[in-house]
Amino acid sequence: DPDSKKLAPIERKPRLLLMGLKRYAKITGVRYLVEANEDKCRSGKSSISNVVFRKMPPQDTLFLPTTTAILKESMHTFMDFQVWDLPGQIDYLDPNFDPDSIFGGVGAMVWVLDAVDNYMEPIGRLTETILHLQDSYPFIKFTVFIHKIDSIADDSREDVIRDIMQRITDDLYDAGLENPPINYYGTSIYDHSIFEGFSRVMQGLVPQLPIFENLLNTIKDRCHFEKLYLYDVYSKVYIASDTTPIAGSAYELGSDFIDLIVDLSEVHGWHRGNTQDSKMKAQQIYIEECGFEA
């Protein structure tokens, strides 16, 4: 069917693929009381896209059903792009499968690796996929989220991340791929790490990134600011920051501040009816004598 190969306009937007491995899919009916570890084998992709792009509270992801079909979503925030959530059990490497419909035009690929589960098998799958795609789609940037890192004790997180990086690098090296184009982040939906990880991935999709960075550098120098971030208010990912090294958790405080304003506006911004101008006025916020200096 030749028509199906033509891409509809929506398909041409920068595309972000979320992939991960599911060893077996479990169809769960209505659950009364949920056992948190019933879903151990699901890597967390749907949770991630719901938390980052739909503002779902992390604890509510317990009740997400298993993904069984490719889920395509258009995001319209600071830029239009698509997120595709690929279910674990489809064999993308099957020769009968049309890879172009999925990987053609991909801007970034995020592989979600469950740090708690046995990660040997998913790593094998990941390197296989990368090697396969490198030939036909050399422009794809790969990012590995070492996910659910919150479930690992603080002092062994670094070790787990290092171990995973080493295994992937070694596997690829043995297959003849040196310096693979991969970034790694330890992530969890229960803190800001997932937003920071996504910020970096998204920045790879923003063509104007260098312009934004120059602009922020200029403001920073002129005003003697310490650090600047340009946020997307809706998702709280940052689209750009000035180019000084990132230190401390200013990003986290910034996104919590956005939460504060958005949440306040939700509770008190109901429609009063007779106010004459509902047009957007510049929103002003004053804070005086706060406990911190930004």
Place this chain on the structure above:
Amino acid sequence: MATLNKMEKKKVLLMGKSGSGKSSMRNIIFSNYRAKDVRRLGATIDVEHSNIKFLGNLTLNLWDCGGQDAFTGTYLTTQKSHVFSNVGVLIYVFDVESRSFDRDLATYTSITNALAEFSPSADVFALVHKIDLVNPEFRVKVVANREAAIQEASGPFAKSLKVFGTSIWDQSLYKAWGSIVNSLIPNLDVMERYLWGLMGETKAEEITLFEKATFLAVMKVTSEIGKKNPYPDRDEKMSNIIKTFKASLAKFTGDTAGPDFCEKFCISAPKFALIIEELTKNTYVMVVLPPGEAEANCARLNIGIARKRFASMDVLSGQEHDEGQDEGSGGN
């Protein structure tokens, strides 16, 4: 009943099976912990006491009682009179995930019997906790079922018992604790009159008074327009929002004691203006107004004036001063 110029100390017992979430709640409500920080807490050994100054002349003497069987055993035997006398409030926490609800109820009954013996006039609150683990569709039903069973096991407290479904992950926690502290604070009708006064001087839709450390709402007055706000649960929503941000600030500054929220906070949005300011040593006032800079400025001036009036009330400030200013205070 409570007079305003006397220092008061109220004993609050926090009990329930080990792992039910007592210390988690305490640290979120009274210290700057975020929900995601409490996973690191270890089991409480014996009883952890804390004194929390609440609204100036009221001190909450909180007993977080470790729930392992061995400890519960001593509370009911050798330490019985020590633990259960002079109690103002008992908060009993049930873990919604518990696999032995019947056993939990039996323990609860022994506890309420001991309480009836030593502090018959105490208030009892039962929290059905970790409700986030129940599918949202069933939450109301699960809480109702448990409530019926708990009530049956409450002995003489069955009538006055209050039951809440709670989770550290949402505002349900603040709803329950708001109700608990409101049962402890003395009559505040003078304060209410002052708030109505402030309402008359501004175009406010709603004025709410929050306790400073917990950011629990202790009093509010609402105009006819303000009553149209579609969120009946906005007090606990506000507590949750501000506390979450405070905890984030505390983490950023590394100040574990916790910075204050900020002395003055004002947001001017297309549909409303909102001011949060420190009012007295122990309270914040929140004023919600129609949009417009003039109204907001006027309100801020009036808050400044009102601050002096409020400061003269020792229920809020905790300061000693002459009796003459305690007009209209007293019992209810």
